[in-house]
């Protein structure tokens with residue numbers, strides 16, 4: 382899918398793992414630089430992130446879309462059935478959305494979100510949720526602008542326990558939700 386901003390969206394493949402990891406780390410370091418101490422962000426490890434993305438893309442084919450400009454991956458979004466068991470509805474979850482900081486606020490996040498909404502509808506989900514770090518005010522404003530609202534749920538989790546090696550950092554996550562037509 383080619384967009385009016387000179388970008389293209391396509392499904393991620395295993396060979397994208399390193400590019401996904403690099404965008405992920407760059408985006409984390411910028412968005413969380415005033416939230417976490419520098420030594421925590423310095424522990425982010427490209428090899429661990431790459432391994433994480435390689436296994437995620439293999440385990441959930443069709444679940445991650447990348448945004449490219451030219452041949453460079455500048456962002457991505459991952460979508461899956463929701464892990465939360467608090468609803469009998471069919472619920473999808475955006476498990477990550479990250480753009481290279483050089484390309485923030487250019488409309489690519491909204492383009493990725495349009496893809497997610499369309500994919501979620503075609504899967505027959507009635508609701509879409511996501512979890513945001515409580516202090517991530519930029520992302521929270523973005524989610525509200527694309528039709529999500531904080532639904533009152535929150536939880537505590539490890540910062541990047543799956544891949545970053547910074548297990549000592551606990552964070553509060555707040556849930557955003559949006560109903561889907563149907």
Ligand SMILES: CC(C)(COP(=O)(O)OP(=O)(O)OC[C@H]1O[C@@H](n2cnc3c(N)ncnc32)[C@H](O)[C@@H]1OP(=O)(O)O)[C@@H](O)C(=O)NCCC(=O)NCCS
Pocket residue numbers: 408409412478479480481484485486487488489490491492512513514517518519520522523524526527
């Ligand atoms: C959050 C993110 C995915 C949004 O993507 P983006 O391409 O920057 O956002 P868009 O340009 O599509 O913005 C669409 C609208 O969202 C709102 N918005 C986006 N960023 C915003 C910000 N920092 N502050 C306030 N509103 C914002 C605006 O209404 C914007 O429309 P406008 O630019 O016409 O005013 C991107 O900024 C990002 O990667 N951030 C760092 C990683 C991150 O926080 N991920 C989420 C983890 S939970």
